[in-house]
Amino acid sequence: MKGAFFVNKTGGFYWVDLMSTDAAGAREFYEKVLEWSPQDITTPDGSTxxxxxxxxxxxxGLGEHSAAMKAQGVPSMWNSYVTVDDVAASVDAARNLGATIMLEPRTIEGAGTMAHIxxxxxxxxxxxQPDGHDGGEKFNTPNSLTWNELMTRDPVTAAEFYIALFGWSFEEVEDSEPPYTTILNGPNMNGGLLDAxxxxxxxxxxxxxxxxxVADTDATVDAAVAGGGRVIHGPxxxxxxxxxAVIADPQGAVFSVIRSEQPG
Structure with missing residues (x-):
């Protein structure tokens, strides 16, 4: 695995995927903007x-919302996945800690078991819970995942929940405005918590x-705009x-890009 911060272990972010209202359109956008190459697989329910x-x-990863989700107006969105040893146990714990379960544990043969909360x-x-699909193969290098960040008005409640669920710890960033906290999974940086x-x-x-x-934030922004995206903030x-910079793709899914000053 390539990258300094991410470690494929329990409690770490190891995968992200985009569920889009228009997977074909999103595919074309990210091919141009982040130089990603798509590889189609067929899921057990027959979807691509x-x-x-x-x-x-x-x-x-990239998938398309079902017709029912589109009819309900569910927007395109990026999903962050945390590795756990036992999805069923984690879902039970999350429920007891006050979470709402959106998708009960669902096993994908040859890949693993997932849940959404x-x-x-x-x-x-x-x-x-991996069982064949071990997630991303590189991080913190251009055109790959480098950070996951929770924006909330209630960082105290959020921190208490994730400490209890995943055993994360939190370190405040001095003199940050608005207040910012780094998430640690063991000794490893694992994301951020922003008082929004x-x-x-x-x-x-x-x-x-x-x-x-990304290697060049401004060039990425230019490519995103040329591909039908819009800039929400920055560069x-x-x-x-x-x-x-913060960008929305043509289907409305929001993501951020960064040319980091930190060692990769």
Whole structure:
């Protein structure tokens, strides 16, 4: 596995996927913007799921919402997955800690077992118990996952939940404004927790966001706009962190990109 921060172990983010209202359109967009190559596989229910690779290494997945989900107006979104040893036990624990279970444990033959939950502050997150599919093959290098971040108005409740569920620990970043906390899985950096009280629009839920490393933030933004995406924020320099931007793809799924100042 390539990358310094991510370790494929229990409690770590090891996979992300995009569930889109238009998988074909999303495929074309990310081929151009992040130079990903799709590989179609057929799931047990007959739907198509794409494994996205960069230079031969798995980096993410892509699927399309069902007709029922589209009819309900479920938006395109990026999903963050946390590795667990026992999905059923983790779902039971999450429920007891106040989470809402959106998808009970579901086994995908030859790959693993997944579940989807909404945490007590309203952010959706996914759980994965590997059994054949071990997730991403590189991180923190250009065109791959580099960070997962929870934006919420209630960081205290969120931290208490994830400490109890995954055993994570949290370290406050000094003098950060708005307040920011680094998530640790054991000794490893595992993401961030942002107090988004002043940032989230009225009515907007808490959310887990994904960051992809890029070699050139501005060039990536230009490619995204040319491909039908729109810029939500940036590009902007964050001293000691890197140059970032927040982008929505043509179907509305939001993601961030960063040219990092940190060693990869």
């Amino acid at each position: 799921y794409m494994m996205l690779t960069h230079e031969g290494d798995l980096v993410a 909404v945490d007590p502050v309203g952010a959706a997150i996914s759980l994965w 009280t002043t940032l989230l629009p009225d009515g907007a839920p808490s959310m887990w966001g994904v960051y992809f490393a 902007v320099d964050m001293p000691g962190v890197g140059r970032t």
